[in-house]
Amino acid sequence: MTALNIKKGSTKHSAYNLRPSFSEEIETHTLAVLVDNEAGVLARVIGLFSGRGYNIESLTVAEVDHEGHRSRITIVTTGTPQVIEQIKAQLGRMVPVHDVHDLTVEGRSVERELALLKVEGTGDKRVEALRLADIFRAQAVDSTLTSFVFQITGTPEKVDAFADLMRPLGLVEVARTGVAALSRSVQK
Amino acid sequence: MTKAMTGAKMVVQALRDQGVEVVFGYPGGAVLPIYDEIFQQNDIRHILVRHEQGAVHAAEGYARATGKPGVVLVTSGPGATNAVTGITDALMDSIPLIVLTGQVPTFMIGSDGFQEADTVGITRPCTKHNWLVKDTHSLSATIHEAFHVATNGRPGPVLVDIPKDVQFASAEYQPKARAKTDRYQPKVKGDMDMITGLVEAIETAERPVFYTGGGVINSGPAASQLLRELVEATGIPITSTLMGLGAYPASGRNWLGMLGMHGLYEANLAMHGCDLMINVGARFDDRITGRLDAFSPRSRKAHIDVDPSSINKVVQTEFPIIGDVAHVLEDVLKVWKARGRKVNRDAIQRWWAQIEDWKKTDCLSFKPSPKTIKPQHALARLEALTKGRDRYICTEVGQHQMWAAQYLGFEDPNRWMTSGGLGTMGYGFPASIGVQIAHPDALVINVAGEASWLMNMQEMGTAVQYRLPVKQFIMNNERLGMVRQWQELLHGERYSHSWSEALPDFVKLAEAFGAKGIQCSDPADLDDAIEEMLAYDGPVIFDCLVEKHENCFPMIPSGEPHNKMLLGEASTQDAIKEGGAVLV
Numbered sequence: 001m002t003a004l005n006i007k008k009g010s011t012k013h014s015a016y017n018l019r020p021s022f023s024e025e026i027e028t029h030t031l032a033v034l035v036d037n038e039a040g041v042l043a044r045v046i047g048l049f050s051g052r053g054y055n056i057e058s059l060t061v062a063e064v065d066h067e068g069h070r071s072r073i074t075i076v077t078t079g080t081p082q083v084i085e086q087i088k089a090q091l092g093r094m095v096p097v098h099d100v101h102d103l104t105v106e107g108r109s110v111e112r113e114l115a116l117l118k119v120e121g122t123g124d125k126r127v128e129a130l131r132l133a134d135i136f137r138a139q140a141v142d143s144t145l146t147s148f149v150f151q152i153t154g155t156p157e158k159v160d161a162f163a164d165l166m167r168p169l170g171l172v173e174v175a176r177t178g179v180a181a182l183s184r185s186v187q188k
Numbered sequence: 189m190t191k192a193m194t195g196a197k198m199v200v201q202a203l204r205d206q207g208v209e210v211v212f213g214y215p216g217g218a219v220l221p222i223y224d225e226i227f228q229q230n231d232i233r234h235i236l237v238r239h240e241q242g243a244v245h246a247a248e249g250y251a252r253a254t255g256k257p258g259v260v261l262v263t264s265g266p267g268a269t270n271a272v273t274g275i276t277d278a279l280m281d282s283i284p285l286i287v288l289t290g291q292v293p294t295f296m297i298g299s300d301g302f303q304e305a306d307t308v309g310i311t312r313p314c315t316k317h318n319w320l321v322k323d324t325h326s327l328s329a330t331i332h333e334a335f336h337v338a339t340n341g342r343p344g345p346v347l348v349d350i351p352k353d354v355q356f357a358s359a360e361y362q363p364k365a366r367a368k369t370d371r372y373q374p375k376v377k378g379d380m381d382m383i384t385g386l387v388e389a390i391e392t393a394e395r396p397v398f399y400t401g402g403g404v405i406n407s408g409p410a411a412s413q414l415l416r417e418l419v420e421a422t423g424i425p426i427t428s429t430l431m432g433l434g435a436y437p438a439s440g441r442n443w444l445g446m447l448g449m450h451g452l453y454e455a456n457l458a459m460h461g462c463d464l465m466i467n468v469g470a471r472f473d474d475r476i477t478g479r480l481d482a483f484s485p486r487s488r489k490a491h492i493d494v495d496p497s498s499i500n501k502v503v504q505t506e507f508p509i510i511g512d513v514a515h516v517l518e519d520v521l522k523v524w525k526a527r528g529r530k531v532n533r534d535a536i537q538r539w540w541a542q543i544e545d546w547k548k549t550d551c552l553s554f555k556p557s558p559k560t561i562k563p564q565h566a567l568a569r570l571e572a573l574t575k576g577r578d579r580y581i582c583t584e585v586g587q588h589q590m591w592a593a594q595y596l597g598f599e600d601p602n603r604w605m606t607s608g609g610l611g612t613m614g615y616g617f618p619a620s621i622g623v624q625i626a627h628p629d630a631l632v633i634n635v636a637g638e639a640s641w642l643m644n645m646q647e648m649g650t651a652v653q654y655r656l657p658v659k660q661f662i663m664n665n666e667r668l669g670m671v672r673q674w675q676e677l678l679h680g681e682r683y684s685h686s687w688s689e690a691l692p693d694f695v696k697l698a699e700a701f702g703a704k705g706i707q708c709s710d711p712a713d714l715d716d717a718i719e720e721m722l723a724y725d726g727p728v729i730f731d732c733l734v735e736k737h738e739n740c741f742p743m744i745p746s747g748e749p750h751n752k753m754l755l756g757e758a759s760t761q762d763a764i765k766e767g768g769a770v771l772v
Contacts, residue, residue: 036371039320040308040309040312040320043309043312044312047312047313051313082500082504085500086497086500086501089496089497089499089501090497092496092497093341093342093374093495093496093497094317095316095317095337095371095372096317096371098371
């Protein structure tokens with residue numbers, strides 16, 4: 001038998017090539033996961049994603065029901081439809097997880113993110129930054145003679161667009177919260 | 189009113205309330221208060237192992253042979269980390285375990301104290317759930333919840349980490365009835381529309397096959413009974429994974445034998461050629477499916493599983509049924525009977541004719557040798573001489589494991605203990621100890637390879653101390669047989685580190701521990717030697733010197749589908765192609 005010349009990453013027809021007949025299209029989904037607010041619960045969720053090779057685009061977590069010790073984790077993830085289903089099933093079977101909602105498929109939802117952007121500059125650039133901030137309804141929450149910190153809320157796309165515009169105007173630092181999302185109410 | 193007690197006493201009381209009879213463990217600094225409580229009572233028996241990995245495998249053996257959860261008690265730090273392999277093994281094979289670990293006192297956590305390890309961090313991905321108990325008030329309720337989680341839904345190992353100050357402090361004991369179990373309530377009843385859909389498919393299927401797994405065993409004896417009734421009534425052929433052997437009897441007329449990488453020719457071809465595959469409590473593991481895009485290409489598939497994440501994980505199914513096997517099979521039978529007990533008799537008869545034709549290949553035939561003991565022959569003789577006895581079989585991992593699955597027949601569930609998912613060498617010997625503890629009068633045999641067996645050989649001390657007559661049937665080829673086989677098929681016969689040059693004298697080793705040793709190398713002496721092993725009332729190491737370069741067939745080379753099986757030496761040249769070579 002000759003020495004095998006195996007190409008790196010050659011997993012075609014492999015036992016790990018798990019999705020031969022499924023759709024290969026990558027989708028982005030926003031999941032809302034209601035969990036018991038107990039020690040290690042976030043590590044469990046993150047460990048599931050890293051251990052099984054799932055993607056996390058953004059993740060936010062905070063307690064939403066103090067008396068009931070419930071936290072809400074909002075995860076934006078990407079994957080094939082079959083991977084998305086796996087993620088939901090894997091989350092759903094965890095002991096501290098009460099509910100998993102896929103906001104992307106369960107009707108319409110509202111997604112918002114908050115970002116802080118520090119923009120440094122003087123002269124025309126500074127004026128332009130302030131003008132654009134106004135258009136985007138961003139607020140200056142801190143200012144010096146040579147810098148602003150803007151606060152902006154909106155969809156991730158809106159935050160992206162604002163950050164892109166600020167870049168040539170002296171953007172030096174960005175902090176983003178990640179997405180918080182809720183399904184919209186249905187008109188009764 | 190319940191009374192206040194120390195955390196250590198609570199642990200013992202909670203185990204008692206849960207009906208625990210046996211704990212497998214090893215003491216150490218961080219669990220001394222619990223060991224002190226164990227000393228002062230007689231309801232719960234403690235089995236002292238020689239290594240924490242052995243404790244976990246013994247508890248796994250106990251759990252699999254009884255259907256009850258196994259309980260492990262080990263200390264902090266190295267005690268917990270030594271248990272990790274066993275815990276992972278139990279997770280992969282869905283074995284219910286409650287592992288109690290000691291921890292440094294709460295005020296020292298995070299200080300890199302002596303024998304401190306982040307046990308809940310380390311075991312988070314290898315347990316079904318785990319808890320660090322920081323307050324004695326919540327200790328008993330946590331232990332009760334741990335039993336609930338381990339044994340409900342898809343069973344698995346759980347771990348409760350108990351700091352030493354929590355063991356010393358006192359609080360009020362919460363009885364089992366008051367424990368919180370509402371947050372984990374997996375669905376056990378299957379969807380009736382989907383079940384009706386499956387029954388309709390059964391009624392018309394021309395080439396149906398049952399593909400069953402460990403889920404049937406885990407669901408309990410009722411599941412096996414219902415499966416047998418359904419199989420007999422419909423006349424549908426049945427095959428099983430390694431984990432599911434015994435759910436349907438090997439002597440049953442519809443039995444095709446095990447399927448998968450080293451499964452039987454007829455079983456794998458039935459899977460490949462079927463038009464309706466009914467997966468009952470199995471999970472389309474890669475050892476079973478082989479190459480996925482060519483896996484059973486013309487079949488409709490049903491999948492019964494209690495774990496929703498098993499559904500459509502690997503293979504997409506037309507009839508996904510989430511529920512406990514026994515509950516679902518009961519409903520399937522009910523619906524099938526109510527609809528008039530219909531099957532496509534003529535077509536199934538033709539299907540059986542095809543299967544009988546495949547059976548003529550006689551894929552397990554081998555050439556016995558008058559000079560050396562063939563491993564297949566050794567197992568065929570072991571089967572012949574122990575058949576019909578109250579027998580439990582454990583195995584280690586490798587060629588001998590596959591031969592045991594092929595050549596031994598299992599008539600009942602809970603009689604076969606083997607590391608399926610994780611493939612843990614060193615599993616079988618401690619598992620056999622756990623089985624023998626559960627069934628003191630039964631014949632417990634661990635079919636082993638010498639390399640696997642040496643991985644946990646220290647447990648000879650346990651076997652001798654508790655006078656456990658476990659029979660260690662070691663098929664000694666002085667090789668890591670399965671590694672050697674893959675090197676032969678895949679790596680140009682370059683046998684890199686797959687043999688042992690300094691094996692012990694197993695007879696003397698047995699004697700050194702105060703057990704009996706038997707060696708056999710001549711096929712003519714084999715039956716007498718096996719009889720001598722069976723007749724001896726105590727632990728035996730049976731050193732069976734077998735053919736050194738025997739390969740295990742049939743074999744589906746990795747990266748190939750079910751219909752590309754290797755049946756013997758002649759067909760092995762260039763069997764594994766480039767794509768398959770990267771697979772394990």
